[in-house]
Amino acid sequence: MSEQSSNILQIHNLSVAYATPRGAVRALAHVDLTVPRGEIVGIVGESGCGKTTLISSVLRLLPANGAVVDGNILFNGRDVLAMSDGEMRRLRGGGIAMVFQDPMTALNPVLSVGRQMVDVQFREQRSAGEKRAAAVAKLRRVGITDAESRLDDYPHQFSGGMRQRIAIAMALLTNPSLLIADEPTTALDVTMEAQIIHLLRELKREFAGSILFISHNLGLIAELCDRVFVMYAGEVVESGPVRALFHSPGHPYTQALLRCDPARVVQRTAELPTIPGEVPNLLAPPIGCVFSDRCPAVIERCRVTVPMPVPLGPGHQARCIRIDDAAAA
Amino acid sequence: MLVYTVRRLALTIVILLVTMTLLFSMVYLVPGDPASIALGPRATAAMKATFRERMGLDDPLLVQLWNFIANVLRGDLGVDVWSNRSVAQIVMEALPYTLALTGLGLGWAVVTGIPLGAWSAVARASWADRLIGALSVSAIAIPSFIVAIYSLLIFAVWLKWLPAIGAGDPGDVHDQLVHLLLPAFAVGLGWVGYIARLVRASMLEVMGENHVRTARAFGLPEQRILFRYALPIAILPTIALLGVGIGNLLSGAVFAEIVFARPGVGKLTYDAVITRNYPVVMGSVLITTAVYATCTLAADLVAAWLDPRVRASL
Amino acid sequence: MSVQASETSLTARQTPPAVLERRFGALRRLVRDPLGALGLVLVTLILVMALGADILAPYGPNATSVKERLQGPSELHWLGTDQLGRDIFSRVLVGSRIALWVAAVTSFFSLIGGLTLGLIAGYGPKWLDSLLILLCDSIRAFPTVLFALAVVTLIGPSLGTIILIITIFNVPVYARIVRTQTLSLRNTEFILAERSLGAGPARVLLRHVLPNVIGPLLILISMDVPVVITIEAGLSFLGLGVRPPTASWGSILNDGYAFIRNTPWMVISGGVPLILATLGFTFLGEALRDAFDPRLRKDV
Numbered sequence: 001m002s003e004q005s006s007n008i009l010q011i012h013n014l015s016v017a018y019a020t021p022r023g024a025v026r027a028l029a030h031v032d033l034t035v036p037r038g039e040i041v042g043i044v045g046e047s048g049c050g051k052t053t054l055i056s057s058v059l060r061l062l063p064a065n066g067a068v069v070d071g072n073i074l075f076n077g078r079d080v081l082a083m084s085d086g087e088m089r090r091l092r093g094g095g096i097a098m099v100f101q102d103p104m105t106a107l108n109p110v111l112s113v114g115r116q117m118v119d120v121q122f123r124e125q126r127s128a129g130e131k132r133a134a135a136v137a138k139l140r141r142v143g144i145t146d147a148e149s150r151l152d153d154y155p156h157q158f159s160g161g162m163r164q165r166i167a168i169a170m171a172l173l174t175n176p177s178l179l180i181a182d183e184p185t186t187a188l189d190v191t192m193e194a195q196i197i198h199l200l201r202e203l204k205r206e207f208a209g210s211i212l213f214i215s216h217n218l219g220l221i222a223e224l225c226d227r228v229f230v231m232y233a234g235e236v237v238e239s240g241p242v243r244a245l246f247h248s249p250g251h252p253y254t255q256a257l258l259r260c261d262p263a264r265v266v267q268r269t270a271e272l273p274t275i276p277g278e279v280p281n282l283l284a285p286p287i288g289c290v291f292s293d294r295c296p297a298v299i300e301r302c303r304v305t306v307p308m309p310v311p312l313g314p315g316h317q318a319r320c321i322r323i324d325d326a327a328a329a
Numbered sequence: 330m331l332v333y334t335v336r337r338l339a340l341t342i343v344i345l346l347v348t349m350t351l352l353f354s355m356v357y358l359v360p361g362d363p364a365s366i367a368l369g370p371r372a373t374a375a376m377k378a379t380f381r382e383r384m385g386l387d388d389p390l391l392v393q394l395w396n397f398i399a400n401v402l403r404g405d406l407g408v409d410v411w412s413n414r415s416v417a418q419i420v421m422e423a424l425p426y427t428l429a430l431t432g433l434g435l436g437w438a439v440v441t442g443i444p445l446g447a448w449s450a451v452a453r454a455s456w457a458d459r460l461i462g463a464l465s466v467s468a469i470a471i472p473s474f475i476v477a478i479y480s481l482l483i484f485a486v487w488l489k490w491l492p493a494i495g496a497g498d499p500g501d502v503h504d505q506l507v508h509l510l511l512p513a514f515a516v517g518l519g520w521v522g523y524i525a526r527l528v529r530a531s532m533l534e535v536m537g538e539n540h541v542r543t544a545r546a547f548g549l550p551e552q553r554i555l556f557r558y559a560l561p562i563a564i565l566p567t568i569a570l571l572g573v574g575i576g577n578l579l580s581g582a583v584f585a586e587i588v589f590a591r592p593g594v595g596k597l598t599y600d601a602v603i604t605r606n607y608p609v610v611m612g613s614v615l616i617t618t619a620v621y622a623t624c625t626l627a628a629d630l631v632a633a634w635l636d637p638r639v640r641a642s643l
Numbered sequence: 644m645s646v647q648a649s650e651t652s653l654t655a656r657q658t659p660p661a662v663l664e665r666r667f668g669a670l671r672r673l674v675r676d677p678l679g680a681l682g683l684v685l686v687t688l689i690l691v692m693a694l695g696a697d698i699l700a701p702y703g704p705n706a707t708s709v710k711e712r713l714q715g716p717s718e719l720h721w722l723g724t725d726q727l728g729r730d731i732f733s734r735v736l737v738g739s740r741i742a743l744w745v746a747a748v749t750s751f752f753s754l755i756g757g758l759t760l761g762l763i764a765g766y767g768p769k770w771l772d773s774l775l776i777l778l779c780d781s782i783r784a785f786p787t788v789l790f791a792l793a794v795v796t797l798i799g800p801s802l803g804t805i806i807l808i809i810t811i812f813n814v815p816v817y818a819r820i821v822r823t824q825t826l827s828l829r830n831t832e833f834i835l836a837e838r839s840l841g842a843g844p845a846r847v848l849l850r851h852v853l854p855n856v857i858g859p860l861l862i863l864i865s866m867d868v869p870v871v872i873t874i875e876a877g878l879s880f881l882g883l884g885v886r887p888p889t890a891s892w893g894s895i896l897n898d899g900y901a902f903i904r905n906t907p908w909m910v911i912s913g914g915v916p917l918i919l920a921t922l923g924f925t926f927l928g929e930a931l932r933d934a935f936d937p938r939l940r941k942d943v
Contacts, residue, residue: 471922
């Protein structure tokens with residue numbers, strides 16, 4: 001019980017599937033994820049691993065053909081999946097706020113930025129003038145100069161990096177307990193990305209709530225997060241404190257990810273290392289370990305049984321049956 | 330925005346000049362004596378002579394064309410040899426009736442079509458959506474003059490709820506409105522379906538866009554999302570299309586005027602066609618084409634101005 | 644030599660399953676859509692009426708019988724008689740033939756005209772393209788019916804006039820579409836490769852551009868059939884189309900309108916087949932487009 005109250009978000013055994021004309025696509029399988037209060041948790045994985053499905057499930061914004069098949073999601077101890085539509089809507093922009101991946105399309109093009117930032121505060125009882133002032137203050141905080149005069153500008157008058165800052169400001173305006181950032185820098189060029197990361201690092205110090213940070217960039221995760229979950233093909237294959245996980249990764253997939261990270265390449269080799277093979281077909285997912293097709297350490301037993309999480313250290317675990325073998329060896 | 334406006338205006342003027350040339354030269358494309366062709370078999374020799382002199386038919390072609398265009402730009406569309414009145418005046422007298430009919434028809438189409446389309450999109454794939462969809466396609470398919478004839482039959486002849494003929498007493502606005510009801514209904518029905526389909530498609534597209542997802546993620550009430558984040562953007566293509574609608578509805582208005590025996594450009598032109606009075610026909614085609622072109626231009630400009638992205642990029 | 648021969652014969656005989664699925668899958672999708680199926684039924688009905696008009700008609704469409712004028716439906720005359728005692732049912736059957744005839748002929752000429760102008764505009768020199776586009780836009784600037792009235796004033800009413808008018812109005816629309824496609828294909832790599840190998844314009848246009856353009860164009864033309872039928876009926880209704888005593892649905896409506904206070908049956912008999920035809924072709928056209936080329940859909 002005490003563990004529950006110290007976690008702002010607790011996802012247990014979550015499975016989600018999409019209904020398509022060709023059959024059911026298994027997007028998430030028995031996902032366990034916790035975000036402790038006041039911490040920054042990262043989710044890392046390649047495209048299609050289910051990161052977006054996971055956060056869509058938290059906000060219950062899955063597309064019409066998506067359904068939660070199993071598991072539960074607890075926010076602040078409350079069961080999200082059992083909430084009514086009204087309660088859910090109160091949660092969105094109330095306790096949980098989100099920053100999306102593509103800043104170019106995330107804002108309404110025909111409303112001024114100020115209008116949208118005032119709209120987002122619609123639950124507050126303040127006057128319009130106070131809401132505008134709050135918006136200006138937040139814009140200044142995220143580094144938009146002349147915030148006051150730019151409040152009535154339209155989104156297309158801002159660059160991509162600035163639009164992402166506006167999105168972050170909007171999210172912060174709602175004073176969320178949990179801020180979810182879905183690959184906030186993926187759509188930006190390197191300079192803008194650096195600015196956003198700098199901003200997030202500053203905010204990390206001031207922001208009282210928790211952050212769930214999704215990225216496929218290992219370096220960013222390492223920089224910003226306290227804890228990280230590694231996802232592959234809809235499953236969490238490894239999770240643990242950032243340092244421990246990056247220092248001694250237990251799962252072959254995590255190891256391969258780290259090995260292939262271009263930022264880590266020390267020598268000039270002939271080719272960048274890659275992980276051979278392809279992600280499994282989620283219409284017919286593998287029976288055993290989800291990484292078995294591409295794993296360099298695979299044995300027959302891997303293809304037959306789904307590995308349970310094996311502890312590697314305090315708070316650090318990975319779904320791999322070969323870990324004990326490696327430890328024994 | 331200014332440059333765009335000027336460019337579109339210039340293009341419209343060029344197109345109108347070409348249409349004028351086309352109308353003018355059509356008389357010469359037909360084999361035979363232009364005066365006979367233009368005035369028809371009932372014209373007397375004296376009328377033909379007057380016509381020939383007024384139109385300057387003995388001058389070289391290009392001179393005639395030049396004079397013609399110059400006259401049109403001055404507002405002189407020639408004189409009707411039958412009634413001896415200025416063609417421009419004859420047409421302009423009839424125009425307000427047609428504009429009222431077309432305007433009311435388009436108005437009811439917009440007022441009904443937009444909510445139907447929006448509702449369809451929000452209630453996607455429900456029975457309401459499918460029903461509206463089927464009705465929309467049917468409304469578009471069925472010819473407007475059929476709707477006119479049948480509404481005349483049902484509401485005026487059988488039920489006798491509404492008047493069948495005419496535009497009503499000139500001084501009595503209420504009477505005139507009552508006489509407008511059936512014709513405007515017939516003229517606009519097709520476009521109710523068209524607009525509903527367009528708005529539905531637009532809405533579905535906009536509702537799937539990222540900024541609507543953002544608004545949802547912030548828990549904004551569905552109503553506000555609909556009216557402030559979805560509908561304003563979804564309507565923009567409809568506004569641009571209203572200009573085209575005028576042209577389409579003008580054709581429908583011609584039939585409605587004839588079916589309901591209303592005064593207007595349609596009836597005027599039709600009567601002129603029967604008597605092979607080409608100058609009047611040409612005059613009314615010119616004026617209605619100019620009205621059509623102006624409406625299209627205006628609609629395009631308004632639609633462009635309403636979208637801040639387009640306004641800035643132009 | 645023999646290896647090559649056997650290879651080509653192999654490819655000629657086999658149709659890969661994917662292609663079969665595409666063709667029959669489209670047909671299956673078409674029939675599954677309820678409106679599409681309804682459209683198919685209605686169009687078939689009209690076709691049967693048109694083709695079998697001579698056999699199915701109990702009377703000659705122009706056979707007058709003044710003592711039987713303006714009768715309602717009866718055993719002798721299923722849809723009643725008109726003001727000259729002619730059997731309306733027979734006239735309706737003949738009218739379907741005229742409707743389809745106009746649709747077929749105008750579609751054919753519009754196709755030829757649109758293709759020719761569009762290919763020339765898209766592939767030829769820029770000044771020619773600008774000129775043709777200006778001409779197309781100018782023709783489209785006229786409100787349809789009024790332009791038709793102008794032409795009829797000059798040439799005189801007839802079925803041929805109607806075909807001419809509709810063709811003139813449709814060609815610019817199709818030409819524009821063909822032109823757009825041609826322009827976009829013009830600079831693709833494989834066209835440039837062909838031209839660098841010495842292929843002349845005719846070869847490029849016929850072998851590469853045409854096959855890409857013709858499919859969507861045919862679908863659009865088929866979707867315009869109800870509009871064509873409507874325009875013919877409308878002009879005939881105004882007395883500016885077929886010449887009496889020819890029976891077109893529009894001319895039946897014309898007669899019916901004049902006698903609307905005597906009997907509603909002429910107006911009903913002329914209008915209902917027109918409604919069924921336009922609905923049928925519209926439903927079918929939409930279903931065809933959805934089945935074969937959903938990209939053309941402007942709404943989903």
